[in-house]
Amino acid sequence: MKKTVILGALTVAGLAAGAASAGTLDDVKARGKLNCGVSTGLTGFSAPDANGVWQGFDVAVCRAVAAAVLGDPMAVDFVPTTGQTRFTALASGEIDLLARNTTWTFSRDVDLKFEFVGVNYYDGQGFMVPKELGVSSAKELDGATVCIQTGTTTELNLADFFRVNNISYEPVPIETNAEAQQQYLAGACDVYTTDASGLAATRASFEAPGDHVILPEIISKEPLGPLVRHGDNEWGDIARWTLNALIAAEEYGVTSANIAELSAAPGNNPEINRLLGTEGELGAMLGLEADWAKKAIMANGNYGEVFEKTIGENTPIGLSRGLNAQWTEGGLLYSPPFR
Amino acid sequence: MSEVHAQTVAYVRDTMLDQREPPLSQSGAYKWIHENLLSSWVNVVLTVASLWVIWAVLSHVVPWAALGIWSADSLAQCREIRDQIYGADASVACWAVIGERWNQLLFGFYPTELYWRPILAFVLFLVAIAPVLFASLPRKMLWFTLAAPFVLFWLIWGGAIWTPIVVALGFVIGWAVVTFAGPAIGALGGVVLAIVAPLLYWLLVAGPLADALATVLPIGLEPVKSNEIGGFMLATIIGVSGIILSLPLGIVLALGRQSDLFLINKCSVIFIEVIRGVPLIVWLFTASLLLNYFLPPGTNFDLMLRVIIMVTLFSSAYIAEVVRGGLAALPKGQYEAADALGLDYWKSMRLIILPQALKISIPGIVNTFIGLFKDTTLVVFIGLLDPIGLSNAIRASTQWNGIYWELFVFIGLCFFVFCFSMGRYSLFLEKKLRREHR
Numbered sequence: 001m002k003k004t005v006i007l008g009a010l011t012v013a014g015l016a017a018g019a020a021s022a023g024t025l026d027d028v029k030a031r032g033k034l035n036c037g038v039s040t041g042l043t044g045f046s047a048p049d050a051n052g053v054w055q056g057f058d059v060a061v062c063r064a065v066a067a068a069v070l071g072d073p074m075a076v077d078f079v080p081t082t083g084q085t086r087f088t089a090l091a092s093g094e095i096d097l098l099a100r101n102t103t104w105t106f107s108r109d110v111d112l113k114f115e116f117v118g119v120n121y122y123d124g125q126g127f128m129v130p131k132e133l134g135v136s137s138a139k140e141l142d143g144a145t146v147c148i149q150t151g152t153t154t155e156l157n158l159a160d161f162f163r164v165n166n167i168s169y170e171p172v173p174i175e176t177n178a179e180a181q182q183q184y185l186a187g188a189c190d191v192y193t194t195d196a197s198g199l200a201a202t203r204a205s206f207e208a209p210g211d212h213v214i215l216p217e218i219i220s221k222e223p224l225g226p227l228v229r230h231g232d233n234e235w236g237d238i239a240r241w242t243l244n245a246l247i248a249a250e251e252y253g254v255t256s257a258n259i260a261e262l263s264a265a266p267g268n269n270p271e272i273n274r275l276l277g278t279e280g281e282l283g284a285m286l287g288l289e290a291d292w293a294k295k296a297i298m299a300n301g302n303y304g305e306v307f308e309k310t311i312g313e314n315t316p317i318g319l320s321r322g323l324n325a326q327w328t329e330g331g332l333l334y335s336p337p338f339r
Numbered sequence: 340m341s342e343v344h345a346q347t348v349a350y351v352r353d354t355m356l357d358q359r360e361p362p363l364s365q366s367g368a369y370k371w372i373h374e375n376l377l378s379s380w381v382n383v384v385l386t387v388a389s390l391w392v393i394w395a396v397l398s399h400v401v402p403w404a405a406l407g408i409w410s411a412d413s414l415a416q417c418r419e420i421r422d423q424i425y426g427a428d429a430s431v432a433c434w435a436v437i438g439e440r441w442n443q444l445l446f447g448f449y450p451t452e453l454y455w456r457p458i459l460a461f462v463l464f465l466v467a468i469a470p471v472l473f474a475s476l477p478r479k480m481l482w483f484t485l486a487a488p489f490v491l492f493w494l495i496w497g498g499a500i501w502t503p504i505v506v507a508l509g510f511v512i513g514w515a516v517v518t519f520a521g522p523a524i525g526a527l528g529g530v531v532l533a534i535v536a537p538l539l540y541w542l543l544v545a546g547p548l549a550d551a552l553a554t555v556l557p558i559g560l561e562p563v564k565s566n567e568i569g570g571f572m573l574a575t576i577i578g579v580s581g582i583i584l585s586l587p588l589g590i591v592l593a594l595g596r597q598s599d600l601f602l603i604n605k606c607s608v609i610f611i612e613v614i615r616g617v618p619l620i621v622w623l624f625t626a627s628l629l630l631n632y633f634l635p636p637g638t639n640f641d642l643m644l645r646v647i648i649m650v651t652l653f654s655s656a657y658i659a660e661v662v663r664g665g666l667a668a669l670p671k672g673q674y675e676a677a678d679a680l681g682l683d684y685w686k687s688m689r690l691i692i693l694p695q696a697l698k699i700s701i702p703g704i705v706n707t708f709i710g711l712f713k714d715t716t717l718v719v720f721i722g723l724l725d726p727i728g729l730s731n732a733i734r735a736s737t738q739w740n741g742i743y744w745e746l747f748v749f750i751g752l753c754f755f756v757f758c759f760s761m762g763r764y765s766l767f768l769e770k771k772l773r774r775e776h777r
Contacts, residue, residue, distance in 0.1 A: 040724065040728055040732055040735075041732035041734065041736075042735050043740045044737060046735070047732055047735035047737075048443070048733075049736060050439050050440060051451075052448035052567075080722045080723075080732070081722045085627055085628060085721055085722045088631055088632075089631075089722075094631060181741060181743070182743055201740060202741075204737075204740070205414065315737060316413075316740070
């Protein structure tokens with residue numbers, strides 16, 4: 001308790017003068033902890049390790065924001081949320097930021113009064129089938145039994161896809177991903193459909209992953225991103241630009257290995273200088289310290305490093321970058337300029 | 340007479356035969372099997388079929404569990420080890436996940452170096468509950484039982500020692516009012532004052548007093564937040580608090596439902612019917628979601644406390660109905676006898692009616708408690724990490740993704756131990772009370 005108070009006091013003392021802002025930012029600083037909503041468990045995105053420390057791709061966003069605001073990536077209280085409780089938790093102020101593989105949709109953004117601060121993972125719904133079925137396209141799945149999680153957008157997408165292609169299917173409703181794995185392996189359904197990242201993680205956990213194929217069709221757009229409450233734009237800006245800083249850092253080649261060197265003195269790339277606070281006043285504009293982005297990047301590395309560590313090709317999940325590559329490499333990641 | 344007989348009839352034996360064992364077909368295992376398993380051809384068929392089913396289940400489960408692999412870092416490594424030892428087709432458990440995560444399943448994210456606190460709290464809980472459960476223990480232990488809720492709270496959540504002491508002082512105030520001021524201002528006034536005075540004290544005095552004491556004498560344990568508590572510790576805290584709080588509340592509700600006072604009667608009926616008429620999961624969602632909207636923003640009302648309150652209310656409605664069954668089962672003569680003795684309402688309830696009614700209700704009450712304890716797993720739906728929630732979280736880590744039965748078997752066994760002991764205690768209590776009654 002004392003420690004966090006001192007930490008909070010230090011952070012407040014270290015602020016640039018006149019950077020007064022109201023609302024969430026002040027609350028977080030006063031508390032000395034960021035309350036971050038995550039999934040109760042989604043492979044690669046958020047899960048506690050054996051020591052109870054939360055790890056994952058979504059968790060990394062929380063840690064980066066905490067590092068940017070409080071200077072300490074570990075100053076996060078993770079609030080596990082389920083699909084039902086996540087939005088209420090955010091709306092009621094129980095959490096400051098929700099980073100829980102939440103699809104950015106119109107109604108969530110507008111009607112539920114949230115603000116998506118960006119996209120940290122472009123996902124889409126896919127299909128997995130046993131290889132021995134000999135199916136190479138989702139359009140050949142006429143009459144198939146499909147394992148599907150109930151009450152999700154996946155269910156609606158599936159119905160749309162089969163209707164558009166004028167083929168029929170038989171749904172096998174399941175509750176959790178773990179149950180789906182058991183049902184699918186036991187042969188209760190021919191096809192398992194969920195987000196492609198989830199399919200990859202599920203397939204990786206099988207005894208013989210090679211016996212199963214993920215079909216090429218991606219039937220929906222699932223841009224997953226962190227979100228905050230409507231109406232506190234300063235806080236929204238901090239979350240948005242922390243995510244952008246991670247993405248931009250990868251674009252400019254700022255990694256956790258060279259960041260100490262790059263931030264020691266202004267270099268010859270003005271964009272990097274502004275990002276890392278060796279030049280310009282970007283931190284003060286956000287109400288943060290000048291080296292906010294440096295701390296955010298040092299928390300877990302830049303976007304590419306986080307990706308590689310948590311869900312990338314060297315992990316058991318083995319996702320390729322695909323749509324989540326930088327725009328310079330044919331992906332969709334595109335951070336607005338830091339100036 | 341016998342001598343005459345022996346001499347006249349030569350073929351009558353004159354000495355007793357030695358006692359002999361009954362024939363094999365009429366004794367021991369043979370007889371038991373013959374009578375119970377093979378007495379008719381239908382039973383023979385049923386026995387053979389049952390044996391086959393048992394064999395089919397055990398021949399899979401026992402090798403799976405007994406040959407299980409205990410030392411591995413991940414499911415993939417488990418499979419490698421299995422391939423080396425038993426070959427790729429073998430189906431064996433990967434108990435390594437329990438080995439790595441059992442402390443998480445038991446304590447949640449409670450700081451490892453502080454595990455002694457919940458363990459000590461559990462031991463103290465057993466000590467505190469023992470004199471309540473077993474009448475043969477010295478009655479002086481009940482003093483510790485009274486202090487136990489505050490000691491246990493302090494051990495588990497930590498913080499300054501003054502908070503629980505200052506809160507406990509409120510109860511002392513209430514008791515003092517009843518004992519000393521009660522006779523002076525009459526029974527009803529005494530009861531009202533005994534409720535109002537501690538409430539005022541808790542609302543106005545307790546907070547500043549605890550803070551002041553904490554600054555003067557900072558004695559305390561390292562505080563642990565509710566969201567660090569999980570696993571069986573969470574299930575036990577919610578279950579035990581619910582059980583202990585719901586019994587008195589349920590009894591009061593049952594008496595209220597039997598009451599002749601219109602207001603009390605109708606309030607009790609409405610409370611019981613509303614709470615009982617809605618599923619527990621709805622109440623949990625209410626606790627976790629709706630209350631957030633009703634409470635003023637920024638109110639930090641601990642989710643665990645909210646859940647404990649909801650679970651308590653829910654099970655007290657059931658307890659009330661179980662106890663009401665017990666009350667209704669008593670012959671009317673018992674009530675009339677109590678009246679004839681000139682006892683007032685509370686005395687007749689305390690001395691005559693309730694002891695008998697509760698004795699009748701024991702199986703129902705324990706049944707409700709067992710149900711309540713298992714229902715604590717429903718908190719997984721509001722994002723609390725109870726054992727089931729943690730099993731999902733563990734399965735979400737890349738090392739253990741794809742593991743399934745091992746976690747459920749472990750959790751099931753732990754729940755079985757708790758619930759089975761509760762059931763056994765209920766049987767013990769019934770037996771004891773029945774004997775005393777004879």
